[in-house]
Amino acid sequence: MSSTEGKMVTSRSELELDHPNIEDYLPSGSSINEPRGKLRLRDLLDISPTLTEAAGAIVDDSFTRCFKSNPPEPWNWNIYLFPLWCCGVVVRYCLLFPLRCITLAFGWFIFLSTFIPVHSLLKGQDRLRKKIERVLVEMICSFFVASWTGVVRYHGPRPSIRPKQVYVANHTSMIDFIVLEQMTAFAVIMQKHPGWVGLLQSTILESVGCIWFNRSEAKDREIVARKLRNHVQGTDNNPLLIFPEGTCVNNNYTVMFKKGAFELDCTVCPIAIKYNKIFVDAFWNSRKQSFTMHLLQLMTSWAVVCEVWYLEPQTIRPGETAIEFAERVRDMISHRAGLKKVPWDGYLKYSRPSSKHSERKQQSFAESILARLEDK
């Protein structure tokens, strides 16, 4: 994917949202390789390249692979290992799970009994209140991580509060946020969820400065973009964390990054997160499980092991577009966390691709036929 091709297309795609030239990435069979020469009936009737592409997509496609859960291999498959596994189940459900619930409940108790007074009493002294709230949010996140026996290793310099910087990370599950929040109180931009998660979002996370959006509302984009810009400019706001993939991916691949985070005119600090599937697969397959079930699954497994790398801050290079910048950062994150890149927009999980892509194919077919018609 040469940089010249990217430049040629981005002027058109800047007008539209984040749809760079996907044709560049699709397998080379996608262009209809026509031998030069007179147009014959066979050439017109031979639709095999198009059919092959369609059948290839039915048999295997890189987009669906990104959202496939890959649980760890079962090891309890013979007569000696099975009783061992049963003991393990008993320990996990009857010993660890209750202990973890108690720890979590204890943590919530401390948190609420400190947060609510601080929030209401220190209304006047904003700086002190914010500082205390930050510490409290970090604390409750540590309790959450402890409730899954999270073993998290952080590499690289810890984030600091500075204006004009934004953090971006790859997204596997909502627990990404908790794992990162444990170390630094980030303000995050998230999809507004229903239920108890939504309640937490509107009360506690509001205090750290989180921003909400609604995937299904198109006009929302501009409002959110404005809120983002305002947040980054402020000196006293918590560092902003954005998941540019826009959706949870299974931690083996990365989908295209949305350019919104990269056109805020500030430094972008990439964070790479990689979960070790040894005890549990941390991918939240939102189609298959609710978040509550996902948390319960984590709380009844042995441990959640992950690595977090804080990578070197990047700024946009002169002459580089936002999309190229996003791809460069995605490269860094994928390389560090050992993830494969795919050229799809994560939102295709919720909507169909625009007709622009099939139109491009139609255009190249029409042009080749007409050109060969000229060849007499």
Place this chain on the structure above:
Amino acid sequence: MGNTSSMLTQYDTEEVQSHCQDLCENFPPRNLSVSSVMCLIRYSQQEILSLYQRFCQLDRNAKGFISSDEFLSVPEFSMNPLSLRLLKMVDGLNFKDFVAFLSAFSAKASLKQKVKLIFQVYDSDCNGKVSFKDVMEVLRDLSGSFMSDEQREQVLSQVLNEAAYTCDSFLTLEDFIKVFGSCKPEMDVEIPVD
């Protein structure tokens, strides 16, 4: 094989393989339903297992068939200009017929099998004949708004006349096989086996 577990036994794979071969042997000339025209080859056991995993992955609520919506959720398929035509052929197929459909794309399939599939795509009303109008419709799907109807008619009439057909003639499967000659269309899709 209609249960929800994604485990195929050896019996199941052999059943699918023989289903494929039966269709090949008992091809009744008048019956032009999708599965009977798709004459098949013997897929290896591994390939059938991979296809089954893929089938289960696409069929989200284990209904036993894949709905149109689920096919269209694969963006690469959705973007294909012929996706709606193919959708009519694959919508609602059970696993055996799904494998039967895909077998035309195997490297081991014969010229006749591949040309038959192409014929089926053109012959949307399944009457065994492809008219000028049928080819025009497929051309329209492939070229969209980038060619006018007049240009399409012109191109088609020209190549038909050169091949000694007229605009009123109907093409049958034999005609298609004759047009393609001895050169197999390049229609091979490899089944990933991991």
